[in-house]
Amino acid sequence: MARSDLLINLVKAGVNGDTGTFRRTVDAIVAEERGKQHNVLADQIERVVKTTNGNALITAPRPASEGSQRAKDFISEIMPRRKLIDLTLPETTQLATRQLIEEQQRASLLRSHSLEPRHRVLLVGPPGNGKTTLAEAIAESLAVPLWVVRYEGMIGSFLGETASRLKRVFEYARTTPCVLFFDEFDAVGKERGDKHETGEIKRVVTSLLMQIDELPSYVVVIAATNHSELLDRAVWRRFQLRLPLPAPTQKQLTQFVQSLAEKAELNLGVSAAQITKSLGRVSYAEAEEFLLNIMRRVILTQGERPSGEIVREQLKLWTARARSAKEGTGEEKSAGTSTS
Structure with a gap:
């Protein structure tokens, strides 16, 4: 059964001819019944409003209708x-x-x-x-x-x-x-x-x-x-x-990397603080992608290489990628020009 406040709002809207409130209240009742898995009742309410004659206050939303599809x-x-x-x-x-x-x-x-x-x-x-x-x-x-x-x-x-x-x-x-x-x-x-x-x-x-x-x-x-x-x-x-949701500080990034490693039961072989210091100013998404790359390499090497070695290798690749990105945007060139 719908909440009493919704039923009262529905009656008030009907008496006052308030179509906006009527529509929102019907929507709320249908949504609440669907949330309780009362789909049959929700469908019945929608069907009743849909098939009511032209004197009806509104046409209720119909999830199965062409418009909803x-x-x-x-x-x-x-x-x-x-x-x-x-x-x-x-x-x-x-x-x-x-x-x-x-x-x-x-x-x-x-x-x-x-x-x-x-x-x-x-x-x-x-x-x-x-x-x-x-x-x-x-x-x-x-x-x-x-x-x-x-x-x-x-x-x-x-x-x-x-x-x-x-x-x-x-x-x-x-x-x-x-x-x-x-x-x-x-x-x-x-x-x-x-x-x-x-x-x-x-x-x-x-x-x-x-x-x-x-x-x-x-x-x-x-x-x-x-x-x-x-x-x-x-x-x-x-x-x-x-x-x-600002960019993370190095301390926040360190906590994030440490947390991800612990959840994945991944022994980094290098401290999280060292990793984030080497990564520089990156987003949470970039730090997560870096950790996923390490996990891929650890899985594929099947324990034949120390995890610390894999981390250092990935940091080297990351540094090369970051340098390439700077060169592509002209940051290094402009930096060099300003100091000459």
Whole structure:
């Protein structure tokens, strides 16, 4: 049985002719019943609203409909595996994330006091430092699917096409509790005052803001960006939590490498501090990839070579790769010119 507050909201919306509230409440009831595995009841509710005559207040979202099927073309579903406890996060970011999860898990208590849990999060930081991983960890903690929006299928060349597809994605997300993740959010949330942008992107941003406002609180929408300066000012106000994920310090990177090695039961033969010092300023993703390379070599050599030797070999390769990247970007040349 749906919660009493949802039933009361449904009756009030029907009496007052409030179609917006009616729609959101029906969505919430359907999502809650599906979350309890009451799929038959959820299907019945949707069928009743769908088949009601023209005097009905709304047409409820239909997950099995053609529109919802098309919405799936713009979403990739990821099975959450990363756990929050495994992540290395700034203290304030970790605290805010745990509060968000608690609010979502105890949403009924908040609603009994006429409050809703926070559910709109903006992650800001350079690439490779955990934005996608944090979204996955939040989904894992809440035991809900992680839906990643795919821009390559959504952004169209015709007038109004992108905004229409975006609307479909949000309508589909309302059908069940989930984490809806927008990576590279500046692709769709650009500053509308930018004179170089077309009227189409301005319509997309306006539609995006309206859809975010109308999302029920059981849908946690997480947006990530490497370029926060490009976001529309109104976008910032939509997010209740704005969490930084900066590049790691050497101490944080050392802890991260040590933690990964311990979980993999990998004897590095070299201290984690020495490794991170040799790697230089890298992201968590790059450090993880380095450790994975070592694991591959350890497995393939089947214990015939000491792990310390493998680590030193991989560090040599890493240094050569880093030097090649600098030469490719002209960093060394410009550095040399400045000192001559």
